[in-house]
C-alpha cells in the first residue's frame with residue numbers, strides 16, 4: 222500500500238503541476254544540493270528566430286537562408302525550426318534535399334542539386350580544422366546569440382545568427398533555489414559565448430558548454446562526485462543525463478524521450494515548479510521519519 226502521506230503529497234504535487242513517476246527519486250529530492258538545467262527549451266523558450274546572416278563567400282544572404290532552411294526542413298531541432306520559420310516569413314521557396322542526415326549535437330548534412338551542404342555548429346568547424354576569424358560573427362555571439370554555419374564541402378558559405386529568449390520564470394527559479402542553498406548549473410551543446418551570456422544573465426553558479434549529446438550524462442556523473450544532483454531537460458539529447466541524475470526532471474512540453482526518461486515531469490513547463498519538488502519532498506518525508 223502507498224503510505225498515506227505520500228499519497229496526499231502526490232495529489233498535492235499534481236495540484237502544483239508536478240507529475241511524479243518515480244517515488245524514490247521524489248524522496249531523494251529533499252536532499253538535492255545541485256540542479257543542472259539544460260539551456261535550450263528549458264531555461265530558454267527554445268524558440269529561435271534568425272537575426273543575422275553573414276555571407277562568407279560569393280553566396281548572398283537570401284541564398285544562404287534558402288539553402289540552410291531547405292536542409293533544416295528535415296530536422297526537428299529548435300534551431301532548425303527557427304531557420305525554417307524565418308525562411309517561410311520571407312516567402313522563400315525551399316529546395317529539394319537528397320541524402321539528408323543529421324549529425325547529433327552538431328548539425329545536419331545533405332545534397333541540393335549535387336552540392337554537398339552542411340549546417341553545423343562552431344564546434345564542428347573547430348573539430349574539422351576549418352579556420353574562421355570574423356569580427357562580425359564574434360560580435361553576434363557576444364550578444365548571446367547562437368551561430369550556425371552553412372558549409373559547401375569544407376568551405377563556409379555563410380553564418381546564420383539566431384536569438385532565443387530566456388524564459389521569464391527562469392530568473393525567479395534560480396534566485397529561489399540559490400536562497401535554498403541549491404547550486405544552479407547549466408549544461409548545453411551550444412557554444413561557450415551563448416552559454417556564458419545566459420549564465421551571467423541568470424547568475425548561475427556554474428555552466429558546461431559545447432557538451433556533445435553522449436557527454437551529457439558523464440558531466441552529471443562528475444557533478445555527482447560532489448553533490449546530489451537533479452537534471453532538468455527537454456530534449457532527446459538530455460535523456461541519458463536525466464537517467465543518470467539522482468532526480469531526472471523533464472519539461473512537460475519536451476520530447477517524448479525526455480519525458481519517458483524522467484522521474485518527475487513539470488507539467489506546466491515552468492522551471493519554478495522545480496522548487497516545489499524539493500519543498501514537497503522535504504515536507505512529505507520529514508513527516509514520515
Ligand code: ADP
Nearest residue numbers: 261296298301326327328340342369409410411
Ligand atoms: P542543446 O544542448 O542546446 O539542446 P544540442 O546538443 O541539441 O544543444 O545541439 C548543440 C549544437 O549543435 C547546437 O547549438 C547547434 O550549434 C548544433 N546543432 C544541432 N542540431 C542542429 C541543426 N539541426 N542545425 C544546426 N545546428 C545544429
Ligand code: MG
Nearest residue numbers: 259261262456
Ligand atoms: Mg534542450
